[in-house]
Amino acid sequence: MAGNINLAFDYPLLGVFWTIFFFGLAVLWFMLLFRVVADIFRDHDLDGWGKTGWLLFVILLPFLGVFVYVVVRGRQMSARETAHAQARQRAFDSYVRTTAGTGSSRTGSSQVEQLARLTEMHDKGAISDQEFQDAKTKVLH
Template sequence: MAGTVFLAYDYPILGAFWTVFLLGMAVLWFALLFRVIVDIFRDDDLGGGGKTGWLLFVILLPFLGVFVYVVARGRNMGAREVAHAQARQEEFDSYVRSAAGTGTPEVEQLSRLAEMHDKGAISDREYQQAKEKVLH
């Protein structure tokens, strides 16, 4: 067996710490870079030229571009994120309401029939007939 064999003790603990630290910083850097790019596209206040300029600045000079973007426009990044999340939640809620059928005439008629049946205003047979009529 010719050659050198590298064992775990050949890599000092400080070197391992430094590697993990740099890897973590790289992950954080890419997370920030992508968040800035998403914010550029999501911002409705910027026009096409502004979005293009910021995007080119961030892509061509990433460290300087992200730093300048965060300093210049970072204050409202959180507000835009919250507004986007609220809009998505409202869209989801309206979809669920429409899919569940709340507010449709059939649902309202069935709820009135059930209420009348519970009060004893109509009999079981009348309730079943009226319910079948509404559903068909």
């Protein structure tokens, strides 16, 4: 064997701790970086040049750029995130109301009502089996 072989017990426990710690910090750093970049693009108050300036600052000097952005625009950043979440919730609620109560389901409920009336008429004997099948086919298509 012509070289050093590193075994698991050659890497001390404190070294494992520091490796995991710095890996966690790196993950948090990239999450913050991506959130800042997303906020730059989401901000409607900044014009194109402002967005370009902040984006270049964050890309060219990432640590300083992100920290300055968070200090200068951090409070507005959380307000924009809250407004964006509320807009998504309103859009979802509107979609649920449209899908559940009105719109395309209205024709579905009228079909259900028509089929219920046809079934009631068939049960009372007002229409024959053949008339019931023909009317049901007409309602469903």
